[in-house]
Amino acid sequence: MDFRKARARQPEIVRSVQKDARYTTELGEDLSDILRLTGPRNWIKYNQLCQLIAQLSYHGFASINNLQTLGEEYTGIIQVDGNFKQIPSRLLQLIAIILEFGGDALFLRVLQKLQKHVAEHDEIVPEAKQKLQKFIQSLRQSPSYIKALHKSLFYLNSSKYQLSKRTTSINYVLIRHWLQPEFSLYGYKILGVITFLQVTVSLAIGGWETWKEHKRQQLEALKQAGKSFLQRSESQQRAVVDAPQCILCLEPRQHCSLTPCGHLFCWNCILEWLEERDECPLCRESLKKSQVIQLRNYV
Known part of the structure; x- marks a missing residue:
């Protein structure tokens, strides 16, 4: 049947x-x-x-x-x-x-x-x-x-x-x-339309809230990444400032070199200095290029 x-x-x-x-x-x-x-x-x-x-x-x-x-x-x-x-x-x-x-x-x-x-x-x-x-x-x-x-x-x-x-x-x-x-069953049909619209609006609001939360998390991640980058930059700058300076160029020493009188300079700086005069920039003791020693693993 x-x-x-x-x-x-x-x-x-x-x-x-x-x-x-x-x-x-x-x-x-x-x-x-x-x-x-x-x-x-x-x-x-x-x-x-x-x-x-x-x-x-x-x-x-x-x-x-x-x-x-x-x-x-x-x-x-x-x-x-x-x-x-x-x-x-x-x-x-x-x-x-x-x-x-x-x-x-x-x-x-x-x-x-x-x-x-x-x-x-x-x-x-x-x-x-x-x-x-x-x-x-x-x-x-x-x-x-x-x-x-x-x-x-x-x-x-x-x-x-x-x-x-x-x-x-x-x-x-x-x-x-x-x-x-x-x-008539039109009352039920109207109720069905209203229920459908209510669910649709709820889903749209939920989707919007989820999207906002996703964007907030992305912004927070960018802020954390920027903060970490700034912290690393500050640490590097601090390390550069704290590094020993060359008396000739007033910058952190590069390829640190030692004179017989016990003074430290950049390798290029002291050689350029000795091109002009044969004496230590600090103590004025007689100095030649062959007497300068480049130090290894020394800052």
């Missing part, structure tokens, strides 16, 4: 999900009250799991027994496969349930493992490791945007309210379609 003509619309699906959420919340609160009886320590430690257990058990029981949930029975809808031919298999329904209520935690867990693997992998060069870490960090924020985009698509024209249903190609059909009230 082909159920395409009886495809459920947005109002029935939303009411069904809201009804099931109400029942699972009440079941989670009951489990939390039972857990409280075991002691405050266990309640604090395991209370957050009560809602997850309630959701998995509520929907899992219906799937295993090929039953409608209370919300689906209330609105008169059932689940069918992607071809609108038959009821989805139990395995497919269970996968959809796990993805719906545990998909976010599994996704974040995988990202955490991947981030740890990248950080501990010494063969990855530092620049690539830094880029991978930023990419993984951006993926942590992606589920909320993906869900919002999917919800806007549902409001516009779709029978898949949950992202898990789209992943597993499970559709909803209305089995009491002759009782379907006739009213």
Whole structure:
């Protein structure tokens, strides 16, 4: 049988999900009250799991027994496969349930493992490791945007309210379609457009903030590089200033040379001096070019 003509619309699906959420919340609160009886320590430690257990058990029981949930029975809808031919298999329904209520935690867990693997992998060069870490960090924020985009698509024209249903190609059909009230769905379409625009603006703002942060980091890196360069230049200038000077050229001595009288000059400076006169520039003692000794490894 082909159920395409009886495809459920947005109002029935939303009411069904809201009804099931109400029942699972009440079941989670009951489990939390039972857990409280075991002691405050266990309640604090395991209370957050009560809602997850309630959701998995509520929907899992219906799937295993090929039953409608209370919300689906209330609105008169059932689940069918992607071809609108038959009821989805139990395995497919269970996968959809796990993805719906545990998909976010599994996704974040995988990202955490991947981030740890990248950080501990010494063969990855530092620049690539830094880029991978930023990419993984951006993926942590992606589920909320993906869900919002999917919800806007549902409001516009779709029978898949949950992202898990789209992943597993499970559709909803209305089995009491002759009782379907006739009213306009333009309100949902407007809501879909607004949701899409909201997500688009949020993505644009996030991209702009990321770009500004990238530019800020580049500017900071340039400042650090300039600061390091200035520090090296100052150190070199300080080293030049502190170096012993030649009395003839008043510059740091180049190829330091020694006279018999014990005075130090640049090799070229003292030779040029001796071209004019045969005496030491300082003590006026008689001096010849052959008596000047060029020193090695001496500043």
